[in-house]
Amino acid sequence: MPQTWMITGANRGIGLALTIELLRRGDHVVAAARNPWGGALAELAAEHTGALTPLELDVTSDESVAAAKAALGKKPLDVLLNNAGVLGARGEESALKMDFAMWREVFEVNVYAPLRVAQAFLPNVEAGKGRKVATISSRMGSIGANPSGSLAYRSSKTAVNMTMVVFGNAVRERNIASLLFHPGWVRTDMGGGGADIAPQESAAGLIATIDASGMADTNSFRNWTGEAIAW
Numbered sequence: 178m179p180q181t182w183m184i185t186g187a188n189r190g191i192g193l194a195l196t197i198e199l200l201r202r203g204d205h206v207v208a209a210a211r212n213p214w215g216g217a218l219a220e221l222a223a224e225h226t227g228a229l230t231p232l233e234l235d236v237t238s239d240e241s242v243a244a245a246k247a248a249l250g251k252k253p254l255d256v257l258l259n260n261a262g263v264l265g266a267r268g269e270e271s272a273l274k275m276d277f278a279m280w281r282e283v284f285e286v287n288v289y290a291p292l293r294v295a296q297a298f299l300p301n302v303e304a305g306k307g308r309k310v311a312t313i314s315s316r317m318g319s320i321g322a323n324p325s326g327s328l329a330y331r332s333s334k335t336a337v338n339m340t341m342v343v344f345g346n347a348v349r350e351r352n353i354a355s356l357l358f359h360p361g362w363v364r365t366d367m368g369g370g371g372a373d374i375a376p377q378e379s380a381a382g383l384i385a386t387i388d389a390s391g392m393a394d395t396n397s398f399r400n401w402t403g404e405a406i407a408w
């Protein structure tokens with residue numbers, strides 16, 4: 178029985194690699210993106226008619242989320258995966274000199290949006306069998322790693338960890354698991370060409386780890402191969 182996953186930011190990077198891998202193994206994907214009609218998603222939609230549902234979604238916009246929710250209707254989702262994220266402009270953020278407008282924009286995408294999307298599509302997750310909401314955070318959000326630099330991005334990932342743990346506690350009694358992941362340092366536009374692993378490797382690890390997860394894992398923060406990360 179194929180599962181249905183909804184992935185935000187499905188048009189490139191890790192989101193696209195997740196979409197390709199899920200389609201390859203026969204699952205269905207609701208591929209949410211600001212432009213889900215062009216590029217790689219258009220080619221995949223032509224190859225996988227019926228298995229890929231393109232969904233226009235700007236995760237920072239209440240109107241866009243409401244329109245996407247209306248377009249999706251009551252379709253059950255087994256896994257809702259918050260993947261869309263931004264790094265923020267480089268060189269304008271430090272503890273000593275901060276571009277506050279940029280910091281706010283990073284929070285819009287990396288912190289507020291995962292909760293906005295989770296709230297909107299919760300009825301779809303409740304209608305599904307998988308009952309998982311997964312969010313791609315980052316090891317850079319770990320306070321335990323005694324971090325410095327990249328303040329906007331790091332603080333956004335720390336904040337989304339807290340946000341989705343509070344969400345996880347709110348949906349625990351509905352038997353829905355909230356899972357947080359570091360995807361590895363991945364060769365995407367964000368990770369850069371010198372990163373450790375290919376998007377395909379990250380995607381395969383994340384899918385296997387999410388497949389094996391259940392309520393016992395709710396509110397865990399793990400890497401793509403399933404090992405726990407210090408908060």
Ligand SMILES: NC(=O)c1ccc[n+]([C@@H]2O[C@H](COP(=O)([O-])OP(=O)(O)OC[C@H]3O[C@@H](n4cnc5c(N)ncnc54)[C@H](OP(=O)(O)O)[C@@H]3O)[C@@H](O)[C@H]2O)c1
Pocket residue numbers: 185186187188189190191192210211212234235236237260261262263286313314315316359360361362363364365366367368369372
């Ligand atoms: N790459 C790494 O090494 C790494 C490490 C740790 C964590 N992560 C996390 O992994 C996730 C995916 O990163 P990536 O490396 O694949 O990044 P990426 O290649 O830069 O892709 C980012 C994705 O997010 C989408 N996005 C950004 N703002 C959006 C918005 N307002 N509405 C909808 N979609 C939006 C982008 O869509 P557009 O094409 O429309 O801009 C794109 O699909 C992010 O949450 C990131 O923080 C990545």
